[in-house]
Amino acid sequence: MNSYLDFYQHLGFSLSLLVLLTFLLAGTVKGVIGLGLPTVSMGLLGLAMLPPQAAALLLVPSTVTNLWQLAFGGALRALVRRLWPMLVLIVLGTGLGTWWLGLGAGHSMTRALGAALLLYALSGLLLPPLRMPAGWEHWLGPLCGLLTGMVTAATGVFVIPAVPYLQALGLQRNELVQALGLSFTVSTLALGAGLFWRGAVGNAELGASFLALLPALAGMLLGQWLRQIISAVVFKRVFFIGLGLLGLHLLIAG
Template identity: 45%
Template sequence: MSDPLLIFIAAAFLLAGFIKGVVGLGLPTVAMGLLAVTMPPSRALAIVIVPAIVTNIWQTFAGPYFRDIVRRLWPLMIGTVIGIWLNAGMLTGPYAHYGPIVLGVMLVIYAITGLYKFSFKVAPRDEKWIGGLVGVVTGVISAATGVQVIPSMPFIQAIGMEKDEMVQALGVFFTVATVALAFNLTSAGLLGAATALPGAIAMACSFAGMFIGQLVRSRMQPEAFRRWFLIAMILLGIYLVASAVYGSVSS
């Protein structure tokens, strides 16, 4: 890869890591959207997947709620793995370019409804079966787009978690989802030595961005955290749609 492209990768993952540090998610979404401007989505995901797994593992154990999170979210995680397996191969298929557009629109709609205080709750007695269904849908979408925020994120928010618990829960869930997605990439032959250098740069910049983002998050009030989280979702959705449309037009 050329030096300018490596610099672009570094900047993309610094920004993606910062957003993940602040809101608890967004690294694959931001990085995929940025990298898709300069390379095919399949190649972009091959660079994104390892930093996403490692940063998610870090986020998974950055809190005391791990056992409770697994107890509450295991149907969501198993359903997601099943959905990813069922939809294996869609990321590089002929309709793959529609996935980011649909996902971006869903992110924007979700964030706008959240900003206007439209919300729903899932009763504890319904968490397991609803979580399993949400997981399967999330897995199917993830296998086609490379990201796992819809509809898992609204579900995790709906079951009622505090700010830090929700961030750790996102880390646990995304670790499972990205590992499952990595198996799809390996089966498709998308991971190899060619991604080693950009992957190492991406990982270093992701951690730097996450560290800065976590410093910002620790100084936010809960309502400010929620507001900026939803604003970030709108920006992520708009950028994802714009980059996907631009890529389609330019090709």
């Protein structure tokens, strides 16, 4: 336990508070709209630390909350049968991206993170509901998986292009939420494996990530409560606007 706390002592009080509040907010967003924990946490933590450090803190909260999301919906077996080519390519793409690009520590990776956030926000705000033509799924799914894995390896964000692709499949709401949980779980585990391979995650980082799980779970519970009293559509619009501004800041400032 001391080694876990040593990590936060090394960060200092202000940065540790930022970590806890970030995961509380990120969990709240995920509780309301079913996604957003990795994007919010990577974006806000990217303001104060390098992407590999932020991604290491993300591993446990993202894995546990995605497994939580994955457990409900009743369509897991059917979704695995349908989406396995995409999921396999996410793993391969993340591995290839880790070997080729890696989650670097320079300003270019911070700008890449900003670009990914901005692109995701613009797609959420501007793109109309997509419907994929019949016959495209067999090749577009693996392609989206490969690209998602590459983006994950470079930025720690695994929503582009996986989320627009899954939304275009015409799934029922509960199926879509479960499909997103499945995709995010595979992406998080693949990212974690890449970070371990590059030596970016040790016992201290993993322990600190376990502690970050507490505010993330509290945020999810808060978000699920808020979902009953606020408009999810309005909340999602505000989320994308805020995410876009954050991505633009990271892209410009680096």
